[in-house]
Amino acid sequence: MNRAPLITPARLCLALLLAGLILAWQTINAQLPFNYTRWIGMIFAPHGDDIQQIVVHYAILPRLCVALLCGGALALAGTLMQQVLRNPLASPTTLGVASGAQFALVVASLWAPGLLSMGREWVALAGGSAATAVVFALAWKRHLAPMVIVLAGLVVSLYLSALNTSLMLFHQETLRGLFIWGSGALEQDSWQDTLFLAPRLGIAAVLAWLLVRPMAVLDLDDDNARSLGVSLRKLRIASLGLAVFITACVVSAVGMIGFIGLAAPAIVRILGARRLGARLIWSTLLGALLLLVTDLTVQYFSVGAVTLLPTGAMTAALGAPLLLWLLPRLKIGVDRPRSSVGITLPRHAAQGRVLVILLILLIAIGAVALCLGRESPSQGFGGWRWLVPPQLNDMLVWRAPRVFTAAGAGLMLALAGTLLQRITGNPMASPEVLGISAGAAIGVIAVIMLAPLAGPLFTLIAGSVGALSTLSLLLLLNHRSGFLPERLLLTGIAITALFDALQGIVLAGGDPRGQQLLAWMSGSTYYADSATALWIVFLGVILLIATLPFSRWLTLLPLGAQTAQALGLNVTRSRLVLLMLMTLLTVSATLVIGPLSFIGLLAPHMARLMGLSNARMQLLGAGLLGALVMVLADWLGRTLLFPNQIPAGLVASLIGGLYFMWGLRRL
Amino acid sequence: MTTGVSFLRTALVLLLLLTCVNANATDNPAERIAVIDWGVAETVIALGITPLAVADTTGYRTWVDAPPLPEGTLNMGLRSQPNLERLNQLSPDLILTSAMFATDRERLARIAPTRSIDIYSADGAPYAHALAATREVARLTGHEEEGEALIACTENTLDTAREVLQAIDRPVYIIQFSDARHVRLFGHGSLIQAALDRMGLNNAWQGETNTWGFANVGIETLAQVPDAYIIVIAPMLGDTEQALRTSRIWQQLPAIQRGEVYYLPPVWIFGALPSFIRFTLLLQHALGAAVDSPIGSTAQCTTPLTPSVAATSGVPKESLAP
Numbered sequence: 001m002n003r004a005p006l007i008t009p010a011r012l013c014l015a016l017l018l019a020g021l022i023l024a025w026q027t028i029n030a031q032l033p034f035n036y037t038r039w040i041g042m043i044f045a046p047h048g049d050d051i052q053q054i055v056v057h058y059a060i061l062p063r064l065c066v067a068l069l070c071g072g073a074l075a076l077a078g079t080l081m082q083q084v085l086r087n088p089l090a091s092p093t094t095l096g097v098a099s100g101a102q103f104a105l106v107v108a109s110l111w112a113p114g115l116l117s118m119g120r121e122w123v124a125l126a127g128g129s130a131a132t133a134v135v136f137a138l139a140w141k142r143h144l145a146p147m148v149i150v151l152a153g154l155v156v157s158l159y160l161s162a163l164n165t166s167l168m169l170f171h172q173e174t175l176r177g178l179f180i181w182g183s184g185a186l187e188q189d190s191w192q193d194t195l196f197l198a199p200r201l202g203i204a205a206v207l208a209w210l211l212v213r214p215m216a217v218l219d220l221d222d223d224n225a226r227s228l229g230v231s232l233r234k235l236r237i238a239s240l241g242l243a244v245f246i247t248a249c250v251v252s253a254v255g256m257i258g259f260i261g262l263a264a265p266a267i268v269r270i271l272g273a274r275r276l277g278a279r280l281i282w283s284t285l286l287g288a289l290l291l292l293v294t295d296l297t298v299q300y301f302s303v304g305a306v307t308l309l310p311t312g313a314m315t316a317a318l319g320a321p322l323l324l325w326l327l328p329r330l331k332i333g334v335d336r337p338r339s340s341v342g343i344t345l346p347r348h349a350a351q352g353r354v355l356v357i358l359l360i361l362l363i364a365i366g367a368v369a370l371c372l373g374r375e376s377p378s379q380g381f382g383g384w385r386w387l388v389p390p391q392l393n394d395m396l397v398w399r400a401p402r403v404f405t406a407a408g409a410g411l412m413l414a415l416a417g418t419l420l421q422r423i424t425g426n427p428m429a430s431p432e433v434l435g436i437s438a439g440a441a442i443g444v445i446a447v448i449m450l451a452p453l454a455g456p457l458f459t460l461i462a463g464s465v466g467a468l469s470t471l472s473l474l475l476l477l478n479h480r481s482g483f484l485p486e487r488l489l490l491t492g493i494a495i496t497a498l499f500d501a502l503q504g505i506v507l508a509g510g511d512p513r514g515q516q517l518l519a520w521m522s523g524s525t526y527y528a529d530s531a532t533a534l535w536i537v538f539l540g541v542i543l544l545i546a547t548l549p550f551s552r553w554l555t556l557l558p559l560g561a562q563t564a565q566a567l568g569l570n571v572t573r574s575r576l577v578l579l580m581l582m583t584l585l586t587v588s589a590t591l592v593i594g595p596l597s598f599i600g601l602l603a604p605h606m607a608r609l610m611g612l613s614n615a616r617m618q619l620l621g622a623g624l625l626g627a628l629v630m631v632l633a634d635w636l637g638r639t640l641l642f643p644n645q646i647p648a649g650l651v652a653s654l655i656g657g658l659y660f661m662w663g664l665r666r667l
Numbered sequence: 668m669t670t671g672v673s674f675l676r677t678a679l680v681l682l683l684l685l686t687c688v689n690a691n692a693t694d695n696p697a698e699r700i701a702v703i704d705w706g707v708a709e710t711v712i713a714l715g716i717t718p719l720a721v722a723d724t725t726g727y728r729t730w731v732d733a734p735p736l737p738e739g740t741l742n743m744g745l746r747s748q749p750n751l752e753r754l755n756q757l758s759p760d761l762i763l764t765s766a767m768f769a770t771d772r773e774r775l776a777r778i779a780p781t782r783s784i785d786i787y788s789a790d791g792a793p794y795a796h797a798l799a800a801t802r803e804v805a806r807l808t809g810h811e812e813e814g815e816a817l818i819a820c821t822e823n824t825l826d827t828a829r830e831v832l833q834a835i836d837r838p839v840y841i842i843q844f845s846d847a848r849h850v851r852l853f854g855h856g857s858l859i860q861a862a863l864d865r866m867g868l869n870n871a872w873q874g875e876t877n878t879w880g881f882a883n884v885g886i887e888t889l890a891q892v893p894d895a896y897i898i899v900i901a902p903m904l905g906d907t908e909q910a911l912r913t914s915r916i917w918q919q920l921p922a923i924q925r926g927e928v929y930y931l932p933p934v935w936i937f938g939a940l941p942s943f944i945r946f947t948l949l950l951q952h953a954l955g956a957a958v959d960s961p962i963g964s965t966a967q968c969t970t971p972l973t974p975s976v977a978a979t980s981g982v983p984k985e986s987l988a989p
Contacts, residue, residue, distance in 0.1 A: 048919065051890045051893055051919065051920070051921060052890070054890070054915070054916065054919045055887045055890050055916065058915040058916050058919070059885070059887040059916055108905075109904070109905040113905055113906060116905050116906035116909070117906045117908075117909035120906060169745070170745070173726070173729075173730055174729070174904060175904075176845045176846075176904065177844075177845045177846030177849070177904050177905055177907070178846075178905075180845055180846060180849050180883075181846065185848070185849065187848040187849065187885040187886075187887075188848070189847065189848050189886060189887075189914035189915060189916040189917060190913060190914055190915040190916070191915075192913060307877065307882075307883055308849065308883040308884070308885075373752065375753075375756060394755070395752065395755075398751050398752050398755060399752070508883070509877070509883055511877065511879070513767060516747040516767075516768070518747075519745070519747045519748055524748065526748045527771065529774070638752075642750070642753070643741075643742055643743050643744040643750035643752075643753045644723075644742075644744045644745055644750070645744055645745070645748055645750060
């Protein structure tokens with residue numbers, strides 16, 4: 001233990017700095033071969049006729065500065081958030097800042113382009129702040145408890161990105177520029193962004209430094225901190241507000257670059273920086289250099305490339321393996337105090353009655369989804385029409401597969417979510433967070449992009465291979481730690497980041513196939529036929545029955561590994577078995593309706609909010625709710641904008657998100 | 668400012684509208700055709716047929732623009748997910764799609780005979796494919812005569828443009844802005860390259876392109892060939908126009924400094940022959956003005972798609988000046 005560590009934050013930063021200098025030299029030299037007078041000119045005053053000097057002065061140099069500024073800023077914001085929220089998963093995107101900003105820009109582009117010309121950063125800032133305000137409002141009653149804030153932030157983020165995705169689906173060509181922005185492009189055309197960012201981030205850094213001493217108190221738990229006479233609410237608002245401001249500035253200038261904010265603080269902590277002050281300084285430096293080196297590497301490789309490699313997406317792609325490598329070295333959740341304010345819920349007396357009501361509702365909504373639809377204006381009123389058997393039969397061919405697929409997929413995702421939340425004891429858990437659906441999706445994307453004419457069987461195989469490799473990776477990396485919840489989630493996030501990167505690159509490439517990809521990814525039942533529908537319902541029911549016997553495990557696991565072990569549970573083995581079951585559920589659902597995550601996150605929560613608190617009841621209730629919400633969502637998606645169709649996953653996110661926010665308020 | 672662009676666009680729309688009114692005389696009312704791909708849709712409409720339904724009609728109006736959709740054509744949902752319930756109710760007797768939207772060929776075929784008409788593929792020869800596609804659509808709909816006329820008109824238009832633009836001896840960049848810092852550069856494999864080849868113009872972008880014939884690059888790439896003209900295809904999305912005013916790179920580009928940047932109204936860059944004609948005419952008028960060529964001196968098509976001298980207007984060179 002006394003051996004000095006080989007890698008320290010300072011050494012890592014030095015290595016990155018060297019790499020950055022070499023790459024920067026290489027980049028500039030490629031544009032403008034070294035020449036003393038021309039280089040002086042290119043730095044201070046480019047000559048109007050020398051286009052190479054101009055390109056270096058107005059495109060390459062500002063890009064270097066913006067990369068350093070944004071990387072440092074995001075890492076700073078990430079450190080602040082992780083400290084305040086006491087959650088190693090917190091990052092600048094956690095509070096909905098990024099998706100709020102993106103949503104504001106999308107809306108402005110479509111309906112009020114005038115606002116954009118007044119300054120896109122203000123639009124982004126307004127959107128980001130509004131989203132954060134909603135998050136704070138939702139968590140206000142709970143004294144801004146870390147877990148509630150993280151949950152509220154997650155839901156607001158997902159809600160806004162669902163809205164974003166639906167708008168992008170209908171306006172793909174119009175929002176092309178925002179796809180590029182959305183995956184973090186650092187290209188510059190003047191010093192404007194640098195001049196915009198530098199003073200704002202400078203002030204923010206000073207303020208952060210002033211907050212260091214009071215914030216160190218947050219290392220203690222709530223009661224101890226309060227006994228020291230610190231107003232926790234004021235402190236949290238101040239530091240989170242600062243982090244939001246920093247993030248909004250960066251997001252409005254260069255778009256979404258989320259991974260740096262998560263990775264830099266994590267790396268610094270692993271490398272041994274303990275005190276908050278040290279962590280702030282080193283993670284800021286590391287973040288700046290990480291983004292710089294990534295961006296220069298991206299530039300190096302994109303010479304002559306057809307497709308833009310957006311840096312934000314690439315940080316995710318490069319950062320994911322890094323995080324995977326770091327995971328076994330990460331000390332998390334062991335010596336950090338847990339927040340004293342957990343979510344405790346009232347217990348409903350009549351859980352059985354709730355289940356019966358849910359079942360009746362499911363059947364009723366299923367009937368509506370099959371019979372009530374809209375028709376062409378030329379045949380009827382162009383409006384709604386309730387069909388009965390003779391005419392219905394013709395329509396059932398198209399409707400029934402979608403209704404049953406929605407029900408089956410909703411059921412399975414809800415079960416997967418319930419299992420995952422109970423295994424990990426983390427309310428942020430959902431099948432998507434674990435990366436299984438992302439793995440399946442990577443396989444499917446590969447098929448859509450590389451072999452668009454391949455049949456559905458090929459897609460199925462590719463998706464399964466993707467999901468299974470993800471699972472193997474998960475097992476391999478987490479076997480030794482006995483599947484610690486936080487570790488599992490971090491692994492999942494790293495894999496999901498890889499998927500996001502891939503998706504970002506495809507969408508930013510402006511490929512017309514992007515729309516097809518978007519539609520599938522947002523959870524559409526469009527591609528379901530009667531065979532898949534039968535299979536998915538069958539599988540769903542079988543797996544539900546298979547899950548119920550594990551209710552004792554599911555009751556004990558959330559109590560924590562030690563308690564569960566003490567109560568006679570083989571923690572490692574039970575986690576492994578449940579994980580396999582969860583994967584099976586997720587893969588089956590994902591392959592049919594895309595990597596939809598909201599149901600898996602929401603249904604278990606909704607079940608608990610309805611008072612279904614024991615494991616068996618929660619499984620049944622969540623399953624029914626998942627099916628119910630998905631069937632309803634699919635029906636609304638098919639009929640609301642007829643003949644256009646909104647994918648069921650998106651509608652489910654919109655319905656479920658509202659319910660969830662309402663539930664959070666009521667807590 | 669941009670009003671010059673919209674005037675030019677209006678003139679062209681009116682022209683192409685004439686086409687349809689005239690061609691409708693030979694329409695066969697028995698044809699019930701549903702079209703998913705816009706390139707195929709514009710071909711069908713240019714043949715004088717009123718399609719029963721076209722996918723994403725709102726998008727068609729924005730991005731393809733001309734030939735305009737006939738009155739009675741219904742919307743059948745997004746191109747990636749045409750509404751099967753509606754298609755089933757409409758019971759067309761032919762569905763035309765393309766490889767890009769081929770995922771549900773089987774299910775479409777359960778509703779009506781389905782043909783996939785492909786123009787863009789890995790071999791990068793969209794013009795040849797567009798000719799074949801036109802003949803195929805014409806054959807399937809019994810409009811062979813109109814199909815040949817459309818082809819002849821395209822050839823004529825291209826030949827005329829070649830003559831008019833003989834004096835252009837410098838290369839051209841053909842771009843479309845994604846945002847103020849990123850452009851699509853059209854090159855090998857695109858409709859635009861095919862048109863340039865026929866017009867005898869050099870493309871300044873000789874780099875790699877994707878299956879649809881464009882590369883996504885930052886605007887500083889436009890500095891690589893300093894003596895090139897720059898042709899910008901509308902629309903300028905969001906705040907692009909505004910942002911270009913403060914873009915030092917854009918403002919310092921040699922073409923901007925020389926006033927050799929031209930702005931064209933929207934052209935569906937994944938389109939078929941009507942889009943070829945539209946692009947050719949627009950480019951001819953823009954660059955023709957640049958070299959004071961006698962515009963529209965010769966072209967005489969046998970179909971009413973003939974361009975008219977009236978369609979020209981001053982292309983706003985001063986637009987987006989600092």
